[in-house]
Each structure stands twice: as C-alpha cells, then as structure tokens.
Amino acid sequence: MDVLSDVITVARTGRARSAYVRWHAPWGQQFAAVPGSAGFQVILEGSCWLRxxxxxxxxxxxxxVLFLPHGSGHTLADHPARVVTTPACTPEDPELPESYTSDRVDGLGQAGPVTAVLCGAYQLDPSRTHPLLLTLPDRIHLPADPSRHPELNAAVQLLAPxxxxxxxxxxxxxPALLDTLLMYILRIWLGEQPIHGSAAGWATALKDPAMSAALHAIHQDPAASWTVAKLAAEAGLSRSAFARRFSELIGQPPLGYLTWWRMTTAARLLRATEAxxxxxxxxxxxxxxxxxxxxFKRTHRVPPGAYRRAS
Known part of the structure; x- marks a missing residue:
C-alpha cells in the first residue's frame, strides 16, 4: 500500500452510500452538515449553484465534482437566489452501512430544466483520521476538464450510467468506481497545490522523493525496528537534515509519526479483525x-481490549 491508499483505508468505515437525484426547476435542496463523514456531489446532467x-x-x-471532506452543510439550487423552503436532507442513520447502498430519487420542481446529481458520502472514524485529511479545505471543486483531469472525467463517465x-x-x-473517484480527487488536489499554504506540508512531502521514500518505508513495514537514522538512510539524507525536514513538512518528528501510524493501524485491526x-x-x-x-492506551485513552469491545 502507498501512503495515499493507506490514508483512505484507515479513516473510512463501511462503504459509500450514494443517491442518484434528478431535480426539475425550480428547485433547491439543503444538505445538513454531517460531522465524521466526507461527502461528494457529481453533476451528471444540467447545471446548478452551490450555496x-x-x-x-x-x-x-x-x-x-464537488468534494466535502469534512461533511460541511451546503445548499444546491437551480438559481443562486432561490429561496429554499424544504427541510435539510439528512441521512436517516448517521452510521453508514457496511455494504453499498443507493437510492434513486426524483426531486422537487415541475417541468423546468433537469439537473441530475450523484450524491454520496463516506463515514470516517475520527480516531483514525490521518493528518493529511485534516489539511483539506471545507470543499474541493474540480471543474469538468478532460484535458486537465482525464482520469477523473473517465471515472465520472463510467459512474453515470x-x-x-x-x-x-x-x-x-x-463502490469500486466511488473509491476510484475519491482517490482521483485527492491525487489531483494534492498534485495541484503550491509549495506554500496550509496543505503545503503533506502535498510537498508526498512529491518530495526523500520524504516520500521515508513515508513509504513506514507504511510498507510499520513493524520494522525503525530509527531516525534508518529512515534517514531510506530518504538519502543525513540524520539531522532528515529529522528537521520531516518535522517541518509532516508536523511531528519521524518517530512520533511512526508511533501514531502504528497505533492507528492497530486500531483498524482491532475493529476489523478478530486477531x-x-x-x-x-x-x-x-x-x-x-x-x-x-x-495504545496513551494514544487512544483506552486499553486495546476495551477499544475492541466498544466497536
């Protein structure tokens, strides 16, 4: 597993929930904030306004494609000034199911122009949220542009039918296409980030050969007896230069991140397996x-056995 794949695997619980919705103008729909989830909207037909x-x-x-990594509330409507009187759309059960579920809904309105949207959400485990995800903004908008994002456009084209x-x-x-879509969204957004900004640390680290090599080594074999010197050798840097650069970009020392990743991996195994x-x-x-x-108790505040029973 590479770092980005691991980031998604450990944070997500269950599989995506989605709904295919067709609205006939005039229409407007509120989407309530859902903390602990990541949502997305893919415009399959027509156009609309995000408020x-x-x-x-x-x-x-x-x-x-609109991605909401922190489950932020928002409104979609056929016109930016549309007065929305319908109740906010909220999941009936905040816990997304283990298996894929989908609904098809004919939305509000009369006989006006049609807008079709694929709405979806992933449930995330706050205790296993990777720091990379915390650097993401409230929303990521990736305009349809086959010349810039051919792989994202291809995923949308496959999803639509x-x-x-x-x-x-x-x-x-x-579910496989939704996972692919999510991976493309994060890959594209990280790849387009400048070297300065709130997410510059992780975006830079994943594109930096030295930091990427060290992170890959940690994620590939968290059980190895890593030291700062061994990780520096993986990165091809001196011990001091590596430790300084890692802390600057990742936000914590190399061994601090190693311990956090080990405990996060352990938490996933405790919940997902009977080992x-x-x-x-x-x-x-x-x-x-x-x-x-x-x-484990220092990180998660409960012993591993109690953590497993609580899940």
Missing part, C-alpha cells in the same frame, strides 16, 4: 503485548 454557508455562490456544470440505470453487478461496480492482541502487537512492531497495550 455554501459562507462566501459567494459557485456555479457547477455537467461533469463537475451505472447509477442512472443499475444493472447486474452494480453492487460491485459502483489476538499478541498478533496485532507484533504486526505493528511490539514484541511485548504489555508494551503494546501501554502505547
């Missing part, structure tokens, strides 16, 4: 189950 809680309205065209006209196998194809504690301890680099339990 965020703060700031100017934004026009969305066919093929545009699957959700518009579900057929045999849709329960397998759509005994000694096996999980060994998988994240601890030869002593007692030492592992102490380290």
């Amino acid at each position: 965020p809680p703060h700031g100017a309205p934004l026009r969305l065209e066919t093929g545009d 699957e959700v518009d006209n579900p057929r045999l196998g849709v329960g397998a194809t759509v 005994p504690l000694r096996s999980i301890a060994a998988e994240v680099g601890y030869t002593s189950e007692f030492a592992f339990a102490n380290a």
Whole structure:
C-alpha cells in the first residue's frame, strides 16, 4: 500500500452510500452538515449553484465534482437566489452501512430544466483520521476538464450510467468506481497545490522523493525496528537534515509519526479483525503485548481490549 491508499483505508468505515437525484426547476435542496463523514456531489446532467454557508455562490456544470471532506452543510439550487423552503436532507442513520447502498430519487420542481446529481458520502472514524485529511479545505471543486483531469472525467463517465440505470453487478461496480473517484480527487488536489499554504506540508512531502521514500518505508513495514537514522538512510539524507525536514513538512518528528501510524493501524485491526492482541502487537512492531497495550492506551485513552469491545 502507498501512503495515499493507506490514508483512505484507515479513516473510512463501511462503504459509500450514494443517491442518484434528478431535480426539475425550480428547485433547491439543503444538505445538513454531517460531522465524521466526507461527502461528494457529481453533476451528471444540467447545471446548478452551490450555496455554501459562507462566501459567494459557485456555479457547477455537467461533469463537475464537488468534494466535502469534512461533511460541511451546503445548499444546491437551480438559481443562486432561490429561496429554499424544504427541510435539510439528512441521512436517516448517521452510521453508514457496511455494504453499498443507493437510492434513486426524483426531486422537487415541475417541468423546468433537469439537473441530475450523484450524491454520496463516506463515514470516517475520527480516531483514525490521518493528518493529511485534516489539511483539506471545507470543499474541493474540480471543474469538468478532460484535458486537465482525464482520469477523473473517465471515472465520472463510467459512474453515470451505472447509477442512472443499475444493472447486474452494480453492487460491485459502483463502490469500486466511488473509491476510484475519491482517490482521483485527492491525487489531483494534492498534485495541484503550491509549495506554500496550509496543505503545503503533506502535498510537498508526498512529491518530495526523500520524504516520500521515508513515508513509504513506514507504511510498507510499520513493524520494522525503525530509527531516525534508518529512515534517514531510506530518504538519502543525513540524520539531522532528515529529522528537521520531516518535522517541518509532516508536523511531528519521524518517530512520533511512526508511533501514531502504528497505533492507528492497530486500531483498524482491532475493529476489523478478530486477531489476538499478541498478533496485532507484533504486526505493528511490539514484541511485548504489555508494551503494546501501554502505547495504545496513551494514544487512544483506552486499553486495546476495551477499544475492541466498544466497536
């Protein structure tokens, strides 16, 4: 697994929930904030306006992708000044299901122009949220542009007929395409970030050969007996230069990030598997189950056994 794949795998719980919605103008729909989730809107047909809680309205065209990594509330409407009187759309159950679910909804309005949108959401585990995700803005808008984002456009083109006209196998194809869409969104956004800004640290680190090599080594084998010197050798830098640059970009020292990643991996294994504690301890680099339990409790505030039972 590479770093970006790991970031998504450990934070997400269950699989995506989605809905294919067609609105006939005039229409407007509020989407309530859903903390602990990441949502997206893909404009499959027509156009609409995004009205965020703060700031100017934004026009969305066919093929545009809107990603809301922190589950922010917002409104979509056929006109930027549309008065919305309908209740906010809120998931019936805040816990997204383990299996893929989808709905098809004919929305509000009469006989005006049609806007079709694929709405979706992922449930995230706040205790396992990777710091990279915390650097993301409240919304990421990727306009439809095959020349700049051919892979994103291709994913949208594949998704559209699957959700518009579900057929045999849709329960397998759509989740895979949604995962692909999410990966493309993050890859494109990180790749387009300047070297300065709130997300510059992680964006720069993943594009920097030295930092990327060290991060890949940690994620590929968290159980290895890593030291700052060994990670510096992976990065091809001196120990002091590596430690300084890693801390500047990642926001914590190399061994601090290593411990955090080990405990995050352990938390996922405790919830997703029935492996005994000694096996999980060994998988994240601890030869002593007692030492592992102490380290886990320092990070998650509860012993690993209690964490597993609570899940």
